[in-house]
Amino acid sequence: MREDYQRIWQKVDKPARYVGGEFNCPEMTGEGVRFCMCMPDLYEVGMSNLGLRLLYHRINDMEGAECERCFAPALDCAQALQEAGLPLPSIETATPLKDFDLVGFSVQYEMLYSNILYMLDLAGIPFRAKDRDESYPILIAGGPCAVNPEPFAEFFDIIDIGEGEEMLPEIVEVYRKHKNNPEGYDKTAFLEEVGTVEGVYVPLLNTPEHRTTVVKRYLPTFEDAYYPKAQLVSNIEIVHDRAMVELYRGCANGCRFCQAGFYYRPLRYRSAEKVAEICKGVIDSTGYAEISLGSLSTGDYPHLRELLRALRPEADRRHVNLALPSLRLDTFDGEFSEGARKTSLTFAPEAGTQRLRDVINKNITDEDIDRSLTFAFRQGYNSVKLYFMIGLPTETDEDLMGIVDICRRIRGIYRAETGKKDVTVSVSCNVLIPKPLTPFQWEAQIDTAEMLRRQLLVKNALRAVKGVSFHYHDNTVSELEGIFARGDRRLSAVIERAYQLGACFDGWTEHFKYDVWQQALADCHINPRDYLDEQPTDKPLAWEFIDCGVTRRFLLRERERAYQNQTTPSCNKACQGCGYRCASVKKEDNA
Amino acid sequence: MITLKYCKKDALVYTSHIDLLRQVERVLRRADIPVKYSQGYNPHMLINLGITLPLGVASTCEYVTVDAECTPSDFLERYNRSCPTGLVGVACWQVDKNPNLAGTVAAADYRFDGDLVGKVEAVSAIATRTRYVIDYPSKKDAEATKDVADMLFAFKADEKGLSVTMAAGNVTVRPQNLADAIAKEFGVAFSVGGITRTRQYVRDAKGDLVAVDDMLDAVARGKVHV
Numbered sequence: 001m002r003e004d005y006q007r008i009w010q011k012v013d014k015p016a017r018y019v020g021g022e023f024n025c026p027e028m029t030g031e032g033v034r035f036c037m038c039m040p041d042l043y044e045v046g047m048s049n050l051g052l053r054l055l056y057h058r059i060n061d062m063e064g065a066e067c068e069r070c071f072a073p074a075l076d077c078a079q080a081l082q083e084a085g086l087p088l089p090s091i092e093t094a095t096p097l098k099d100f101d102l103v104g105f106s107v108q109y110e111m112l113y114s115n116i117l118y119m120l121d122l123a124g125i126p127f128r129a130k131d132r133d134e135s136y137p138i139l140i141a142g143g144p145c146a147v148n149p150e151p152f153a154e155f156f157d158i159i160d161i162g163e164g165e166e167m168l169p170e171i172v173e174v175y176r177k178h179k180n181n182p183e184g185y186d187k188t189a190f191l192e193e194v195g196t197v198e199g200v201y202v203p204l205l206n207t208p209e210h211r212t213t214v215v216k217r218y219l220p221t222f223e224d225a226y227y228p229k230a231q232l233v234s235n236i237e238i239v240h241d242r243a244m245v246e247l248y249r250g251c252a253n254g255c256r257f258c259q260a261g262f263y264y265r266p267l268r269y270r271s272a273e274k275v276a277e278i279c280k281g282v283i284d285s286t287g288y289a290e291i292s293l294g295s296l297s298t299g300d301y302p303h304l305r306e307l308l309r310a311l312r313p314e315a316d317r318r319h320v321n322l323a324l325p326s327l328r329l330d331t332f333d334g335e336f337s338e339g340a341r342k343t344s345l346t347f348a349p350e351a352g353t354q355r356l357r358d359v360i361n362k363n364i365t366d367e368d369i370d371r372s373l374t375f376a377f378r379q380g381y382n383s384v385k386l387y388f389m390i391g392l393p394t395e396t397d398e399d400l401m402g403i404v405d406i407c408r409r410i411r412g413i414y415r416a417e418t419g420k421k422d423v424t425v426s427v428s429c430n431v432l433i434p435k436p437l438t439p440f441q442w443e444a445q446i447d448t449a450e451m452l453r454r455q456l457l458v459k460n461a462l463r464a465v466k467g468v469s470f471h472y473h474d475n476t477v478s479e480l481e482g483i484f485a486r487g488d489r490r491l492s493a494v495i496e497r498a499y500q501l502g503a504c505f506d507g508w509t510e511h512f513k514y515d516v517w518q519q520a521l522a523d524c525h526i527n528p529r530d531y532l533d534e535q536p537t538d539k540p541l542a543w544e545f546i547d548c549g550v551t552r553r554f555l556l557r558e559r560e561r562a563y564q565n566q567t568t569p570s571c572n573k574a575c576q577g578c579g580y581r582c583a584s585v586k587k588e589d590n591a
Numbered sequence: 592m593i594t595l596k597y598c599k600k601d602a603l604v605y606t607s608h609i610d611l612l613r614q615v616e617r618v619l620r621r622a623d624i625p626v627k628y629s630q631g632y633n634p635h636m637l638i639n640l641g642i643t644l645p646l647g648v649a650s651t652c653e654y655v656t657v658d659a660e661c662t663p664s665d666f667l668e669r670y671n672r673s674c675p676t677g678l679v680g681v682a683c684w685q686v687d688k689n690p691n692l693a694g695t696v697a698a699a700d701y702r703f704d705g706d707l708v709g710k711v712e713a714v715s716a717i718a719t720r721t722r723y724v725i726d727y728p729s730k731k732d733a734e735a736t737k738d739v740a741d742m743l744f745a746f747k748a749d750e751k752g753l754s755v756t757m758a759a760g761n762v763t764v765r766p767q768n769l770a771d772a773i774a775k776e777f778g779v780a781f782s783v784g785g786i787t788r789t790r791q792y793v794r795d796a797k798g799d800l801v802a803v804d805d806m807l808d809a810v811a812r813g814k815v816h817v
Contacts, residue, residue, distance in 0.1 A: 003783055006783045006784055007783050009605070010647055010783060010784065014605075015605040015646070015647070016602070016605040016606055016610075019602045019605055020602055021601050021602020021603065021675070021677055022602070022675070023617075023674075023675040233614075233617060235602060235603060235605070235606040235610060235614060235675075235677075236605075236606060236607070236610045237609075237610055237613065241613075283620065283621075284621060284623075285621065286617065286621065287616070287617030287618060287619070287620035287621035287622075287673070288617065288620075289616065289617075289620070318620055318623070319620070319628060319634065319636075320620070
């Protein structure tokens with residue numbers, strides 16, 4: 001078998017994507033429960049995902065279980081495999097996917113749904129859970145899209161809601177018990193038992209007609225959360241070619257558009273000591289030139305100073321760059337950027353006026369922006385990247401013009417601070433996609449024509465400001481993202497139809513085929529506006545059988561406050577009563 | 592300054608030259624070898640890789656020169672503790688200056704594994720040709736050809752494959768193209784992934800080929816072997 005696949009790798013583009021052999025790759029024996037971890041995107045993208053890495057090594061650290069990997073092959077490779085009549089194999093041992101016990105998919109983004117089917121098709125695995133008997137592996141999905149798994153629910157036997165570090169090993173153990181059952185392995189019996197594991201959703205048994213609540217799984221504390229002693233170091237450049245270490249999970253800010261901010265609650269910190277220890281281990285075990293200290297809002301990490309003090313000497317000696325992504329405007333200060341190369345700064349004011357920032361609860365003022373940038377320019381920065389959203393609830397043209405005002409002001413501040421005019425400002429405007437589990441989950445998504453009008457309005461107004469470039473997201477992609485973000489089970493058929501019609505790699509602009517999706521929606525008699533229009537608050541939304549910890553009452557209250565231009569303070573200041581009872585935990589951590 | 596001779600094999604045969612540089616840097620960082628860095632805005636490790644190796648070809652004789660203050664034995668030991676098995680080190684020399692192998696290597700030995708039973712004599716005759724035009728497709732010109740007769744310095748066939756000394760470095764013959772041409776003309780079945788570079792040469796003052804190992808032995812202050 002190996003030789004057959006080797007012949008394929010010899011003739012495809014970037015064979016390193018398929019052959020493995022990375023440093024720190026565990027030895028495989030083919031014994032015990034065999035898990036294959038998949039990401040429906042290219043190797044370079046999949047390998048850049050921290051969650052996938054964590055769970056891959058987590059399973060490999062278990063006794064009697066092994067985890068391999070498989071990513072979506074590029075089109076040339078898929079074609080070569082099909083021509084040779086070879087099924088999609090795992091990276092580590094070139095075992096066909098269908099020979100594994102469990103196959104897990106990390107689902108990161110709505111536009112990857114068609115690629116799940118692309119991989120199953122190449123693997124020779126039937127798409128629908130109900131069509132797979134005991135001879136096929138159990139298919140598991142997890143990742144951020146599990147916040148609303150309904151559009152892809154019919155493809156999977158199990159969907160993991162929440163954090164997988166504990167849940168996945170428990171699933172493996174339940175599977176082992178059933179696989180070793182002397183009376184034979186029975187898929188239904190396995191699904192019934194695995195459905196009792198906290199966080200596990202079994203779509204075949206838990207249907208819209210017969211609902212039971214699924215409670216999101218999360219680690220009670222984050223301090224000792226799993227981190228691999230030695231992680232994979234890929235042999236080719238990947239998208240995020242660096243180590244990632246999380247500072248904390250959850251977010252205290254409660255920005256009303258942000259799904260991650262609500263889904264990843266409660267707030268759980270890791271101590272500076274622990275993070276430093278992990279980072280030092282990472283330098284020794286990977287040799288990466290950069291460690292990204294990640295979280296949803298790095299500047300809000302209460303131990304950041306202490307951490308940088310502890311880590312800088314060793315990082316400097318070994319020439320390792322410490323990257324601090326997701327710094328909020330209000331926390332940016334010189335100490336954090338010290339020693340960093342003065343290139344480009346990225347900030348996300350999200351909205352152009354104070355009023356609209358209050359609506360979305362982005363607790364940043366014009367003064368914060370001015371103060372941070374004054375400081376940054378003094379430090380030597382001369383390039384600023386700004387992220388905004390358009391299509392926010394209550395947004396007017398005046399709010400959009402606020403974006404232009406901010407750009408003008410930035411040029412003014414730069415000139416006042418440096419006496420020069422050579423600042424470049426890059427403005428990026430994405431369309432708000434109302435996401436499940438946010439206070440905006442009931443809001444309408446603006447339609448394509450209105451999107452275009454607002455984008456052009458900003459674009460044209462920005463022409464008058466020198467040194468500003470404007471970027472915006474493809475309208476048609478946003479529309480589909482919106483449909484799938486708030487979709488229900490009827491959409492499984494749409495995904496399948498779109499795949500049949502040729503959709504795959506939809507997340508890649510050059511492969512995205514809008515007309516195919518239009519056709520698929522029409523063929524399945526789906527009206528997109530059902531998902532894009534304002535949703536009624538008097539009946540449950542498709543995903544509300546999942547108890548994510550944040551209550552519906554809290555989200556409705558936040559929505560009401562948004563309409564009244566009222567902000568809600570960070571939950572570091574006072575508990576806002578979102579539904580988690582984490583106030584006591586937080587106080588202790590922040591002490 | 593240290594010149595390391597290492598293998599490039601297994602999965603690493605699919606790692607490109609630019610990615611290889613990154614891998615070597617990571618090995619050196621993991622090993623905590625005291626490598627010197629360039630000065631300036633964007634400091635980088637002072638590393639000089641040798642000539643490129645085509646993707647998919649294995650090697651037992653790649654070279655990299657690293658500006659590091661340590662003994663060859665210390666270097667080799669630390670390097671091998673931290674490298675992927677596909678990049679294992681085999682020898683180390685202490686040199687006073689960068690031997691610039693990327694610029695001076697002129698030839699290399701390649702071994703092509705394959706089934707030549709019954710075809711040894713016919714294939715061996717290639718060595719006597721004064722003109723040997725093979726397909727040499729490039730991105731720009733899929734139909735391109737190249738006369739490689741003058742670039743094949745030694746050519747020996749046996750029943751299990753071919754051993755060829757040919758141009759490498761700035762003037763080079765792509766081994767895969769040679770294998771494809773021979774496979775096409777004689778119906779030889781070469782093994783998948785069966786091409787290995789086994790020795791590199793520079794030219795001495797008289798223009799004769801000298802193995803890089805011998806050249807390094809002559810200039811080095813110290814040497815260790817695995």
